[in-house]
Amino acid sequence: MIQKGNAWKYGSNIDTDLLAPISALTAAKPEEQYVQCLQDVDPNFAKSCQVGDVFVAEDNLGIGSSREWAPQYLRSCGIRVILAKSFARIFYRNCFNLAVPALVCTETHKISMGDELEVDMEKGVVRNLTKGEEYACDTVPAHLMEMVNDGGLMEHLKKRFKKAS
Amino acid sequence: MGQTISEKILARASGQETVKPGDIVTCQVDLAMVHDSSGPRTSGKKLDELGVPVWDMSKLVVISDHYVNLDDAAAKNVQDICDTWCETHKVQNFIRNQGICHIVLPQEGHVKPGMFCVGADSHSTTAGAFGAFMVGVGATEITGVMATGEIWARVPENVRMEVTGSLKPGVAGKDVILKICGDHGIMGFGYQVVEFCGEGVTNMSAQDRMTLTNMAAEIGAKTGIIAPDAKTVELLASWGVTGIDPAEWQSDADAVYAKHIKIDGDALAPQVAAPSSPENADDVGNYKNVKLNQAYLGACTGAKLEDLRMAAQVMKGKKVASGTRFLVAPSTVKMREIAAAEGTLGILEEAGATILPSGCGGCIGLGDARLAEDAVGISSTNRNFVGRAGPASSKLYLASPFTVAASAVAGEIADPRDMI
Numbered sequence A: 001m002i003q004k005g006n007a008w009k010y011g012s013n014i015d016t017d018l019l020a021p022i023s024a025l026t027a028a029k030p031e032e033q034y035v036q037c038l039q040d041v042d043p044n045f046a047k048s049c050q051v052g053d054v055f056v057a058e059d060n061l062g063i064g065s066s067r068e069w070a071p072q073y074l075r076s077c078g079i080r081v082i083l084a085k086s087f088a089r090i091f092y093r094n095c096f097n098l099a100v101p102a103l104v105c106t107e108t109h110k111i112s113m114g115d116e117l118e119v120d121m122e123k124g125v126v127r128n129l130t131k132g133e134e135y136a137c138d139t140v141p142a143h144l145m146e147m148v149n150d151g152g153l154m155e156h157l158k159k160r161f162k163k164a165s
Numbered sequence B: 001m002g003q004t005i006s007e008k009i010l011a012r013a014s015g016q017e018t019v020k021p022g023d024i025v026t027c028q029v030d031l032a033m034v035h036d037s038s039g040p041r042t043s044g045k046k047l048d049e050l051g052v053p054v055w056d057m058s059k060l061v062v063i064s065d066h067y068v069n070l071d072d073a074a075a076k077n078v079q080d081i082c083d084t085w086c087e088t089h090k091v092q093n094f095i096r097n098q099g100i101c102h103i104v105l106p107q108e109g110h111v112k113p114g115m116f117c118v119g120a121d122s123h124s125t126t127a128g129a130f131g132a133f134m135v136g137v138g139a140t141e142i143t144g145v146m147a148t149g150e151i152w153a154r155v156p157e158n159v160r161m162e163v164t165g166s167l168k169p170g171v172a173g174k175d176v177i178l179k180i181c182g183d184h185g186i187m188g189f190g191y192q193v194v195e196f197c198g199e200g201v202t203n204m205s206a207q208d209r210m211t212l213t214n215m216a217a218e219i220g221a222k223t224g225i226i227a228p229d230a231k232t233v234e235l236l237a238s239w240g241v242t243g244i245d246p247a248e249w250q251s252d253a254d255a256v257y258a259k260h261i262k263i264d265g266d267a268l269a270p271q272v273a274a275p276s277s278p279e280n281a282d283d284v285g286n287y288k289n290v291k292l293n294q295a296y297l298g299a300c301t302g303a304k305l306e307d308l309r310m311a312a313q314v315m316k317g318k319k320v321a322s323g324t325r326f327l328v329a330p331s332t333v334k335m336r337e338i339a340a341a342e343g344t345l346g347i348l349e350e351a352g353a354t355i356l357p358s359g360c361g362g363c364i365g366l367g368d369a370r371l372a373e374d375a376v377g378i379s380s381t382n383r384n385f386v387g388r389a390g391p392a393s394s395k396l397y398l399a400s401p402f403t404v405a406a407s408a409v410a411g412e413i414a415d416p417r418d419m420i
């Protein structure tokens, strides 16, 4: 799978309280929820992110709670693939479960806000079209890619139970 | 080759003789826990969408603790959804508003050494204090567990975290784990299991050990685990779990560890983590003139019966400083009752504490303990990220129950060793 989009670039230690603030979790309407994603870091993010964009961070992305709203809000904002030098493990699993592949890329510091990126998940390559650079990234393990292609764990389970019945 | 406790549990749960780090295995789950936030309103709804029943109702525990005791419509709605779902699905183990899930779960007899458990909450690691292997997962993942009773796992490497010697009076498990946060960072042990051991750990009370495994989540670990011993057996027995043989779940002498780290328990000073990360931990003596608007004893980390006793030890005969609010939310209703009956709560109230209902509350910035704009607080909870316990302008320091109590008395960050 190849995903092309613009980079939203942040640093290290973006935690789940920043991605999914408690005020968003209790907001009545869905459209009042995901717009609060990252509001304490970059109020422009949720407003301007486009479908297909790439979320880029440095170390420890998604540290904190198990709240799945963190990757879910990123997805609602339009993010379709995430690159970071390292991920918190629950966040990492949540990303795949919600069909937003999370890939380790050790060179994310070379990426700037707004760079146009092309992420080849099968080959494990990130092409920075703005800067004319290429970086290596993780490939997605087969059992997870199957789930992502199904549209996430829920769709994957639906398929499994349909087969069984 | 020997196996660690974690490897023995993963091997049993996945039906293999042995496992080694890096193996991807499918495990049968012995127990799944969800709370009001990660359960009925999220994973419960998803399970209904799949149209399949819970794989084994005897193995599911639902605990309402996050949005409890709150006087607002959104929180009440979460409770209604939880109550209704548990009723219509005939959930056998629904523990309604009795305190925080990670403490209520073992307290109500659901945790035993050797179990493989998953919880839809990051501090599910807490159960490791009883020699169980418990990991936190997200809501969709736990839906999969509820539907199938199984989950994939990558067998993690093990880290041997040895605490030597004995903690000094006024120093507690919280100081050990904050020290580890400070030395190794919040992702210091990504994807690894941290096995806490050594004389310092065996000398700790079984309840205080829960603080170590609780905050395994703050050092990036997949989970934390502690070999069960006579103290574990005794505490579990007081919670109605009997017939435990701790010898069954010990790491072999020739088990393989990726790292062996030693912490000098004798030399450890009380630790304080500055805003806005647990990894900003340092000796209490390095915090001078930090004036406090609020001190909070709460959460699954720092309001267990033993934690309340630590605070009472400091506060006996003293008063909370004027200008500082001291709030106490005991981890569970049962622990609150014991603390009240034995006089521990009385000592805290006498000193000027306000006792709040049991639940997550102030830890996640809900209810009366939410920090005000620009407020500075100290708390026995586990996280002080921006915006977690109050607005982004508030600041939170993390410390042990001893240090929180001493600081409440002083009105600024203070060393509890001077007050015991």
Ligand code: SF4
Pocket (backbone or CB within 6 Å): B066, B100, B101, B102, B121, B123, B298, B299, B300, B301, B359, B360, B363, B364, B382
């Ligand atoms: S007390 Fe805090 S850390 Fe513990 S379960 Fe509740 S919200 Fe999570």
